[in-house]
Amino acid sequence: MSLKHLTTAALTMASLGLATTAQAGKTLDAVKARGQVVCGVNTSGPGFSSADSQGKWSGLDVDFCRAVAAAVLKDADKVKYVPLNSQQRFASLQAGEIDVLSRNSTWTLSRDASLGVVFTGINYFDGQGFMVPKKLKIDNINKLNGATLCVQAGTTSEKNVADYFGAHSMKYKSVVFDTAEAITSAFFAGRCQVYTTDMSDLAGARTKAPKADDYVILPQVISKEPLGASVRRGDDEWFEIVRWTQFALLEAEENGLTQANVDQQKSTNKDPGVQRFLGVSEDMGKLLGLDAEWAYRIVKQVGNYGESFERNLGAKSPLNLPRGANNLWTKGGLMYAPPIR
Numbered sequence: 001m002s003l004k005h006l007t008t009a010a011l012t013m014a015s016l017g018l019a020t021t022a023q024a025g026k027t028l029d030a031v032k033a034r035g036q037v038v039c040g041v042n043t044s045g046p047g048f049s050s051a052d053s054q055g056k057w058s059g060l061d062v063d064f065c066r067a068v069a070a071a072v073l074k075d076a077d078k079v080k081y082v083p084l085n086s087q088q089r090f091a092s093l094q095a096g097e098i099d100v101l102s103r104n105s106t107w108t109l110s111r112d113a114s115l116g117v118v119f120t121g122i123n124y125f126d127g128q129g130f131m132v133p134k135k136l137k138i139d140n141i142n143k144l145n146g147a148t149l150c151v152q153a154g155t156t157s158e159k160n161v162a163d164y165f166g167a168h169s170m171k172y173k174s175v176v177f178d179t180a181e182a183i184t185s186a187f188f189a190g191r192c193q194v195y196t197t198d199m200s201d202l203a204g205a206r207t208k209a210p211k212a213d214d215y216v217i218l219p220q221v222i223s224k225e226p227l228g229a230s231v232r233r234g235d236d237e238w239f240e241i242v243r244w245t246q247f248a249l250l251e252a253e254e255n256g257l258t259q260a261n262v263d264q265q266k267s268t269n270k271d272p273g274v275q276r277f278l279g280v281s282e283d284m285g286k287l288l289g290l291d292a293e294w295a296y297r298i299v300k301q302v303g304n305y306g307e308s309f310e311r312n313l314g315a316k317s318p319l320n321l322p323r324g325a326n327n328l329w330t331k332g333g334l335m336y337a338p339p340i341r
């Protein structure tokens with residue numbers, strides 16, 4: 001076939017809305033050759049990514065890495081975790097040391113447009129808050145004028161406090177740390193009166209307090225912190241895989257598919273959307289450079305988004321966070337996946 005005919009054929013397929021198989025991107029090839037997804041995670045974020053004494057990682061962000069590995073390598077355990085502090089994370093992704101950054105990172109315009117990385121979605125809607133010792137009897141952030149704040153370098157938290165206190169003509173003194181470990185020990189030792197970061201981080205940090213009850217997290221938030229994964233710029237195929245992994249976790253929940261019922265649903269559920277999602281009727285995976293069972297494996301090996309949330313952050317976890325904005329759109333939340341079709 002001549003080039004002209006080939007182009008015409010491609011244009012005809014596109015105009016008819018017919019799908020073509022995805023080209024493998026270079027990250028996908030590298031991940032397959034290596035047999036591991038290298039995932040950048042938090043050094044110690046309870047509920048998001050933390051390692052136990054045996055070095056086993058768990059958390060919402062860890063589950064996301066596992067879901068990518070289940071989709072791509074057919075095995076959620078094929079992940080290498082690289083713990084990164086706030087300042088290291090984007091440089092590490094940019095330098096090609098990791099394939100995905102899944103580490104409580106806020107999606108902002110400057111990060112998305114100027115760091116050589118691109119965010120793939122939102123896996124947790126958060127906001128910045130403040131934790132204080134109960135004995136200070138502070139119940140509102142408007143009482144923080146003149147306070148000493150512990151904050152981490154290289155975070156949106158650092159910038160938001162400057163905005164907020166400036167806009168409200170309030171003074172503060174910040175004590176800046178490079179790691180969460182350093183902040184929590186300083187705060188619990190009384191070196192600053194206030195610890196400020198994302199609400200979810202505060203809930204995690206509070207679980208590490210010598211006596212959690214001695215600390216309160218104030219109810220007000222001063223910012224939007226949409227947390228999500230990011231990948232290096234320039235590999236659209238890999239971007240699509242990571243983005244649709246997030247959507248698959250949500251779509252599974254919306255369809256009532258769980259780790260426990262997915263096998264039975266696969267053989268009995270006649271809903272065309274479920275059959276397509278699980279690769280029974282159609283192969284959606286090939287459009288991503290994967291196989292028909294990519295999404296089935298995510299559910300089977302990791303569970304749906306809601307299961308991951310409950311296990312890591314919900315009422316049965318030490319963080320005990322409400323689902324709130326992170327509920328599905330069908331249940332009053334903001335979590336929404338475009339159609340998998």
Ligand SMILES: N[C@@H](CCC(=O)N[C@@H](CS)C(=O)NCC(=O)O)C(=O)O
Pocket residue numbers: 042043044045084085086104105106152154155156157178179180181183197198201225227
């Ligand atoms: N979501 C905010 C804050 C994220 C962040 O790095 N928070 C600190 C809170 S102390 C953290 O997780 N530190 C742990 C670490 O450095 O590994 C951002 O993207 O800048």
